[in-house]
Amino acid sequence: MSHEKTTLEIIAPTVEEAVAKGLNQLGLREEEVEVEVLDAGSRGFLGLGSRQARIRLWIKEKESVQTAPLENEKKRPAKIERKPALSTNPTQPTEGTLDRDEKFVLATAEQITGELLQKMHLKARLKASMLPPQDENDQPTVMVEVQGEDLSILIGRRSETLNALQYITSLILSKEVGHWVPLIIDVQGYRARRERQLRVLARRSAEQVVHTGRKITLEPMPANERRVIHLELRDHPEVTTESVGEEPNRKVTIFLKKHHS
Incomplete structure (x- = not known):
């Protein structure tokens, strides 16, 4: 009996597509193969200089392997764990409650x-x-936490650099997954400091609404920042809040509560 494993190397735009392509060629189901990621590929910078993914499929050795493709399973995407190869040493999320799509987005x-x-x-x-x-x-909302040394340059004056990085990342991410994904990037705990500023903004805006009787619409904010405003004024006796508009320009409006006589 030969002990050599049957292997197949596949090249495709993404790891997931490569696995699906390999399974289709072999006529096997995902549980009948092992996947080795030889090159996770790269989308390049702003979509330029991209590199395709390359994988190797190993057919598992076991009794009575069913090699005939099943029509209802033939095109089912493979359940693999994508591990981006980055010199920045990212830590993969470990939340057990995330589904496969959310893990891919993260x-x-x-x-x-x-x-x-x-x-x-x-x-x-x-x-x-x-x-x-x-x-x-x-x-x-996707939160990407960035930790390291000498990263203050990432925040910039009035967080302009951080906002630009966040905006570009959001555009590329949304293009990759096929729909808009709210995203926030936090550098060295900057988000916590920003939250304190937002709480002050919320209270001062509420005071102005009570004083003038006119509603106030704040500047566009990502979902996590809108959440801070909502929570800060949730129990306010005279004003209430709501989010209006569409992503990525969704805003918080603060207005007087309607009192029933």
Whole structure:
């Protein structure tokens, strides 16, 4: 009996597409193969200089392997764990409650952020997580935490650099996954400091609404910042809040509560 494993190397735009292509060629199901990622590929900087993914499929040795493709399973995407190869050493999220699509979004967000930081010649540790939506009209928000040394340059004056990095990352991420994904990038705990500023803004705006009787619409904010405003004024006796508009220009409006006589 031969003990050599049957292997197949596949090249495709992404790891997931390569696996699906290999399974289709072999006529096997995902549980009948092992996947080795030889090259995770790269989308390049702003979509330029991209490199295709390359994988090797190993057919598992076991009794009575069913090699005939099943029509209802033939095109089912493979369940693999994508591990972006980055010099920024990102930490993969470990939340057991995330579904496969969310894990892919988080891994992709880490990879994009890492590649942009590499282009800026910055080394950092990255960790992506998913923040729950503030209300039924919001989507979950991707949070990418950036830790390292000498990263103040990433924030910039009035957080202009951080906002630009966040905006570019959001555009690329949304293009990759096929729909808009709210995203926030935090550098060295800057988000916590920003939250304190937002709480002050919320209270002062509420005071102005009470004083003038006119509603106030704040500047566009990502979902996590809108959440801070909502929570700060949730128990306010005279004003209430709501998010209006569409991503990425969704805003918080603060207005007087309607008192029933």
